[in-house]
Amino acid sequence: xxxxxxxxxxxxxxxxxxxxxxxxxxxxxxxxxxxxxxxxxxxxxxxxxxxxxxxxxxxxxxxxxxxxxxxxxxxxxxxxxxxxxxxxxxxxxxxxxxxxxxxxxxxxxxxxxxxxxxxxxxxxxxxxxxxxxxxxxxxxxxxxxxxxxxxxxxxxxxxxxxxxxxxxxxxxxxxxxxxxxxxxxxxxxxxxxxxxxxxxxxxxxxxxxxxxxxxxxxxxxxxxxxxxxxxxxxxxxxxxxxxxx
Amino acid sequence: xxxxxxxxxxxxxxxxxxxxxxxxxxxxxxxxxxxxxxxxxxxxxxxxxxxxxxxxxxxxxxxxxxxxxxxxxxxxxxxxxxxxxxxxxxxxxxxxxxxxxxxxxxxxxxxxxxxxxxxxxxxxxxxxxxxxxxxxxxxxxxxxxxxxxxxxxxxxxxxxxxxxxxxxxxxxxxxxxxxxxxxxxxxxxxxxxxxxxxxxxxxxxxxxxxxxxxxxxxxxxxxxxxx
Numbered sequence: 001x002x003x004x005x006x007x008x009x010x011x012x013x014x015x016x017x018x019x020x021x022x023x024x025x026x027x028x029x030x031x032x033x034x035x036x037x038x039x040x041x042x043x044x045x046x047x048x049x050x051x052x053x054x055x056x057x058x059x060x061x062x063x064x065x066x067x068x069x070x071x072x073x074x075x076x077x078x079x080x081x082x083x084x085x086x087x088x089x090x091x092x093x094x095x096x097x098x099x100x101x102x103x104x105x106x107x108x109x110x111x112x113x114x115x116x117x118x119x120x121x122x123x124x125x126x127x128x129x130x131x132x133x134x135x136x137x138x139x140x141x142x143x144x145x146x147x148x149x150x151x152x153x154x155x156x157x158x159x160x161x162x163x164x165x166x167x168x169x170x171x172x173x174x175x176x177x178x179x180x181x182x183x184x185x186x187x188x189x190x191x192x193x194x195x196x197x198x199x200x201x202x203x204x205x206x207x208x209x210x211x212x213x214x215x216x217x218x219x220x221x222x223x224x225x226x227x228x229x230x231x232x233x234x235x236x237x238x239x240x241x242x243x244x245x
Numbered sequence: 246x247x248x249x250x251x252x253x254x255x256x257x258x259x260x261x262x263x264x265x266x267x268x269x270x271x272x273x274x275x276x277x278x279x280x281x282x283x284x285x286x287x288x289x290x291x292x293x294x295x296x297x298x299x300x301x302x303x304x305x306x307x308x309x310x311x312x313x314x315x316x317x318x319x320x321x322x323x324x325x326x327x328x329x330x331x332x333x334x335x336x337x338x339x340x341x342x343x344x345x346x347x348x349x350x351x352x353x354x355x356x357x358x359x360x361x362x363x364x365x366x367x368x369x370x371x372x373x374x375x376x377x378x379x380x381x382x383x384x385x386x387x388x389x390x391x392x393x394x395x396x397x398x399x400x401x402x403x404x405x406x407x408x409x410x411x412x413x414x415x416x417x418x419x420x421x422x423x424x425x426x427x428x429x430x431x432x433x434x435x436x437x438x439x440x441x442x443x444x445x446x447x448x449x450x451x452x453x454x455x456x457x458x459x460x461x462x463x464x465x466x467x468x469x470x471x472x
Contacts, residue, residue, distance in 0.1 A: 206447060208440045209422035216421055224410040231410050236365055236373055240417070242318050242392060242402050 026139045027215065033142040034211050040147060041210070044194075044201065052194040059195075066110045067192040072121055073102045073109025077165050082124040086132045091228075095122055123225060126163075127156030131226045140215055148218035270372045273391040274361045276399040277374040280309045281359045281389070288348075289356035295456050302351075303344045310347070311392065311400035312340050318402070319420040320437070323427050331434040338441045345448040346415070350404075352452070354378045359387070370394075388412065 027033070056064070076099040083092035098114040098121065106113040115121065130152050131137070138151035149157070161167065171181040207213040223232075232238075287293075287302045316339045317324040327335060357378050364374045370393045377384035390403040403416040423437060430436040 206444065207422060208419075208444060209425045212422045212425040213418070216418065220411050221409075224408075227410055229410040231407070232412070235412050236367060239367065239390070239414070240318075241371075242314055 028139050029141060030211075033140065033215075036142040036144055037211050037214065039144055040142070041205070043145075048190075048194050049198075049201075052191055052198065055191040056195045056198075059192075064192055064195060067188060068196065069102070069106070069112040070109045071189045071192070072112065073099065073106070074166055075164075076102075076121075078160050078163060079122050079124045081163055082126055082129045082160075083122065085126075085129045086124065088124075088228075091122055091124070094119055095124075122228075125153075125156050126159040127153035127222075128226050130156055131222075137222070140219065142214075148214060153222070270364060270366055270391075270393075273372040273393070273399055274364050274374050276391060277376060277389045277401070278359065278361045280305070280401075281376065284309065284347075284351055285355055285357060285359065288352055299348065302348060306344055306347050307340075309401055310343070311402050312336075312343055314392075314400075315343065315402050315416050316340065319416055319423050320427065321420060321424050323424070323432055323434075326432055327434050335434050335438055335441075338438045338445070342441045342445040342448070345445050345452070349448050349452060350415075352455075354380070354385070362386075390414070 059067075076095055080092050080095045080099065083089075083095055098112075098119055101114045101117075102109045102112055105111075112121070135152050137153070141149050141151070141154070143149060143154075146154075146157075170178060172178050204210050204214060224230075284302060284305050287305055288298060290298055290301070293301060313336070316336050319339070320327070320335070324332065357380055359376050359378055362375045362377055364372055366372045372391045372393075374389045374391055376387050376389065378387055386407040388405040388407070389401050390405075391399050392402050393399050403414050405412045405414045407413075426440060427433070427437055
């Protein structure tokens with residue numbers, strides 16, 4: 001899971017795709033999860049959405065794209081390591097090349113020059129690596145601020161944070177300045193990601209059962225990410241019949 | 246959904262179709278090609294005013310899709326629990342909501358072309374027709390589930406979008422949410438209808454605002470369209 005936009009990711013309906021025959025996966029903490037989703041959505045409405053709107057108002061699309069490219073580039077080393085851990089050497093090679101090209105020709109990652117050359121960013125994290133290694137996800141969870149997750153992805157989130165190179169780099173020699181820079185970067189990243197998720201969060205709020213929609217979307221998105229975007233070969237076989245009712 | 250439709254893996258969907266039983270039903274492909282393109286062209290018909298366009302589109306979708314069957318599917322076992330009166334009231338609300346949903350979704354692709362890329366027969370009456378919407382920003386894969394009847398008629402019962410390997414089937418998602426809502430309200434048809442009507446009102450208000458912004462509706466006609 002991407003570090004930054006916990007809530008935005010949690011709310012992401014970016015592809016509401018779901019394993020077709022499935023109507024619910026393991027969800028023993030539904031009551032708690034629903035409460036946390038309510039909290040996250042209320043927080044979003046009260047704080048994140050207004051902040052995101054203000055950010056969008058003063059930051060043109062071009063600027064938001066640069067910010068997005070910059071933080072995507074910062075995350076490439078984590079993707080690189082996870083692709084190696086998954087045995088995906090070709091993917092790691094592409095990610096490594098992207099990082100080198102974008103960090104140099106792309107002016108420190110502000111421009112995704114590799115994408116212009118047809119090499120799209122990958123999205124790999126340690127939660128996916130654990131899945132590739134055969135670790136089960138465990139039950140669905142919604143946590144305050146962090147949003148949708150599960151025990152496997154929660155562990156992966158912690159490991160990814162631990163191997164993020166920028167955590168071990170000092171931007172300044174002054175502790176107060178260091179904190180200010182790190183906080184500023186985190187806020188900028190969060191606002192930018194939240195602004196990109198606006199349409200998805202509106203879609204989520206429009207659902208008759210936002211909790212169910214989110215759980216299904218999150219679960220199926222993670223499944224697809226673990227398959228590296230490949231179609232589910234059983235997708236058609238699992239479809240329910242229409243004549244049963 | 247997201248801005249987001251990253252380009253579709255036409256190759257993946259083609260590969261999928263190749264890997265599945267190859268009894269592709271030409272008639273169901275033709276049915277989708279003709280009707281889906283007709284629907285999109287109707288939304289972009291310059292000969293019609295906004296209200297006429299909407300009426301024509303909804304009439305077409307009513308024939309293209311089997312709303313009665315879908316309306317039963319999305320409430321699962323509750324289709325047998327509702328009284329006739331409850332079901333009729335629910336069906337009226339659902340049909341209006343479904344048509345508003347189709348209009349909102351397909352309106353994004355008005356004037357564009359839908360191209361059939363393949364199909365897969367699940368059995369002799371149940372097919373998936375794979376298409377892409379040709380867009381300047383890249384092809385968008387859309388799949389149509391088509392059922393045939395004893396008398397050889399075809400009707401669509403579900404539509405799926407694909408994003409990064411994920412298939413979103415509209416009716417299946419509705420079913421998951423409607424049934425969760427019914428389970429949580431002791432099977433209350435009134436609660437379901439109220440929720441559906443709220444969603445319909447939002448969709449219609451949004452569509453009206455978009456048409457107004459686009460200059461398609463002014464003055465009296467906007468009042469009429471807004472009921």
